[in-house]
Amino acid sequence: MGLLFFLDMAGTFFFAVSGAMVGVKKNMDLFGIIVLGTVTAIGGGTLREVLIGQFPPFVFRQDVYFYVAIIGSLFTYLFVEYLLRIKSIVLLADAVGLGTFVTIGVTRALSVDITATSAVILGTITAVAGGMIRDVLAGEIPFVLTRDFYAVSCILGGITYLALNSLQAPQNATMAVTTLLVIVLRVLAIRFGWKLPRPH
Amino acid sequence: MGLLFFLDMAGTFFFAVSGAMVGVKKNMDLFGIIVLGTVTAIGGGTLREVLIGQFPPFVFRQDVYFYVAIIGSLFTYLFVEYLLRIKSIVLLADAVGLGTFVTIGVTRALSVDITATSAVILGTITAVAGGMIRDVLAGEIPFVLTRDFYAVSCILGGITYLALNSLQAPQNATMAVTTLLVIVLRVLAIRFGWKLPRPH
Amino acid sequence: MGLLFFLDMAGTFFFAVSGAMVGVKKNMDLFGIIVLGTVTAIGGGTLREVLIGQFPPFVFRQDVYFYVAIIGSLFTYLFVEYLLRIKSIVLLADAVGLGTFVTIGVTRALSVDITATSAVILGTITAVAGGMIRDVLAGEIPFVLTRDFYAVSCILGGITYLALNSLQAPQNATMAVTTLLVIVLRVLAIRFGWKLPRPH
Numbered sequence: 001m002g003l004l005f006f007l008d009m010a011g012t013f014f015f016a017v018s019g020a021m022v023g024v025k026k027n028m029d030l031f032g033i034i035v036l037g038t039v040t041a042i043g044g045g046t047l048r049e050v051l052i053g054q055f056p057p058f059v060f061r062q063d064v065y066f067y068v069a070i071i072g073s074l075f076t077y078l079f080v081e082y083l084l085r086i087k088s089i090v091l092l093a094d095a096v097g098l099g100t101f102v103t104i105g106v107t108r109a110l111s112v113d114i115t116a117t118s119a120v121i122l123g124t125i126t127a128v129a130g131g132m133i134r135d136v137l138a139g140e141i142p143f144v145l146t147r148d149f150y151a152v153s154c155i156l157g158g159i160t161y162l163a164l165n166s167l168q169a170p171q172n173a174t175m176a177v178t179t180l181l182v183i184v185l186r187v188l189a190i191r192f193g194w195k196l197p198r199p200h
Numbered sequence: 201m202g203l204l205f206f207l208d209m210a211g212t213f214f215f216a217v218s219g220a221m222v223g224v225k226k227n228m229d230l231f232g233i234i235v236l237g238t239v240t241a242i243g244g245g246t247l248r249e250v251l252i253g254q255f256p257p258f259v260f261r262q263d264v265y266f267y268v269a270i271i272g273s274l275f276t277y278l279f280v281e282y283l284l285r286i287k288s289i290v291l292l293a294d295a296v297g298l299g300t301f302v303t304i305g306v307t308r309a310l311s312v313d314i315t316a317t318s319a320v321i322l323g324t325i326t327a328v329a330g331g332m333i334r335d336v337l338a339g340e341i342p343f344v345l346t347r348d349f350y351a352v353s354c355i356l357g358g359i360t361y362l363a364l365n366s367l368q369a370p371q372n373a374t375m376a377v378t379t380l381l382v383i384v385l386r387v388l389a390i391r392f393g394w395k396l397p398r399p400h
Numbered sequence: 401m402g403l404l405f406f407l408d409m410a411g412t413f414f415f416a417v418s419g420a421m422v423g424v425k426k427n428m429d430l431f432g433i434i435v436l437g438t439v440t441a442i443g444g445g446t447l448r449e450v451l452i453g454q455f456p457p458f459v460f461r462q463d464v465y466f467y468v469a470i471i472g473s474l475f476t477y478l479f480v481e482y483l484l485r486i487k488s489i490v491l492l493a494d495a496v497g498l499g500t501f502v503t504i505g506v507t508r509a510l511s512v513d514i515t516a517t518s519a520v521i522l523g524t525i526t527a528v529a530g531g532m533i534r535d536v537l538a539g540e541i542p543f544v545l546t547r548d549f550y551a552v553s554c555i556l557g558g559i560t561y562l563a564l565n566s567l568q569a570p571q572n573a574t575m576a577v578t579t580l581l582v583i584v585l586r587v588l589a590i591r592f593g594w595k596l597p598r599p600h
Contacts (some may be wrong), residue, residue, distance in 0.1 A: 028541075051246070053253075056452055063518070118256075137542060138541060140339070145232030146228050153234075173298060195229065250450060298535060318466070341537065347418075396429040
């Protein structure tokens with residue numbers, strides 16, 4: 001769990017950065033910025049735990065998630081100008097978080113008695129629901145519903161996880177491949193501007 | 201459960217249609233349209249299961265709900281022009297879903313240790329919360345809070361269910377009467393433009 | 401529990417008033433006004449119960465919460481003009497609710513196996529989440545994220561609760577001091593216009 005834990009912390013930090021940046025853009029005060037950062041970082045994982053009935057959710061059992069999210073938010077509050085200048089690094093870090101959260105989400109979902117389709121959906125919820133709550137709190141339509149390929153990377157990652165799982169691949173390999181695949185798809189989607197179709 | 205299951209599937213399908221139509225109207229991409237359709241179709245029932253502590257919620261134990269919701273959303277994506285032309289049929293189908301969801305919601309709520317008032321509220325939540333989440337995700341004030349008689353039909357249906365229940369009416373008759381009553385009230389409310397009062 | 405129960409009811413009533421007033425302002429109908437009042441009054445406590453896995457949440461086990469919230473909403477519907485004229489009394493009553501809800505929230509959170517930081521966060525959620533849901537349903541950015549000192553009073557109250565708790569102060573004294581502190585901080589914040597910093 002060493003590398004996965006490190007990636008989980010990195011994802012939590014950079015998801016908090018993405019949330020806090022929205023708070024700054026919306027002219028929120030320090031409390032609002034921390035709430036937006038924290039909700040973005042832990043909202044998806046917490047929602048997954050509630051939906052599969054795991055109580056108390058992991059964030060309430062170890063403080064590290066809250067502290068990393070709050071530090072990420074404060075960091076953004078202080079250095080937002082700087083973060084805007086290294087936007088492509090922030091996007092890459094966000095992709096790492098996305099891949100990690102999908103992998104953790106599917107793994108946790110499979111620990112309870114649900115269908116394979118549900119595990120893919122819960123992996124995707126783990127990765128994207130925090131950002132959706134962030135956007136709703138900021139008075140915006142969640143960007144994941146209107147733009148590009150963000151959630152599809154998560155769904156494809158989740159399906160790959162389950163395929164490898166049913167082929168009895170070793171757990172570590174399954175998790176590594178899933179995480180990497182989501183990251184690569186996300187980076188390619190940004191690089192080549194992949195988009196989903198819209199009506200007419 | 202034969203007829204009730206059929207109505208449940210029909211309700212899921214047409215609630216997904218109503219959600220996906222909002223997604224189309226908001227110029228969302230295919231993923232956004234499927235999310236809005238699915239959330240509208242299963243959001244109310246899932247919220248009810250979480251609120252009464254039934255884990256994992258029914259949608260995660262049988263794939264049929266997700267698949268019917270996704271098919272309803274895809275159908276809308278492909279045939280939205282056509283659906284707009286048969287709007288009164290869509291409204292009628294929505295009313296059938298409303299009645300079925302209230303009945304299922306109250307029945308499930310009564311299976312745990314809660315008050316009668318709570319069962320009526322949870323039946324109503326089952327029927328209207330999916331649409332409320334849809335509207336929030338679309339950046340709109342939930343229409344059920346501002347217009348017509350939609351939720352009142354559900355509340356009256358829920359009260360009728362409990363009245364029949366306390367009179368020891370057979371379960372099947374109670375469920376049939378509740379479902380029909382909500383459908384009839386909804387259709388009458390549309391037909392005659394029933395509205396709730398507002399301040400001043 | 402005599403005084404705490406009275407304060408809890410008063411808080412529920414005046415939180416419902418604050419929610420219903422937003423519904424009136426947004427030109428909602430009677431159902432919408434009652435939903436906004438009720439969600440404001442019981443949303444935070446219900447969310448806390450779900451997050452710590454206490455099912456069914458307290459509002460579904462005793463009707464008094466729903467009835468007090470609905471009465472507060474109807475009262476607002478009928479006397480909104482009058483309530484607008486005694487706005488400072490309504491604000492004071494809201495402060496009483498805030499303090500009471502923090503105290504109840506921390507107490508309930510400590511009854512399950514979570515960290516101290518989580519208990520403070522869940523106390524704050526109990527006090528502010530209902531108002532956040534109210535604002536989202538009304539199509540607004542939650543005011544607690546953008547203005548003044550509202551949530552900070554709750555956080556300081558929660559920290560005080562835990563400090564007194566770890567000093568083995570008697571439970572009653574801990575609860576009384578926490579409630580009072582939040583009320584006093586809230587009133588001072590309104591009186592002197594305390595605000596949190598914003599970027600630049």
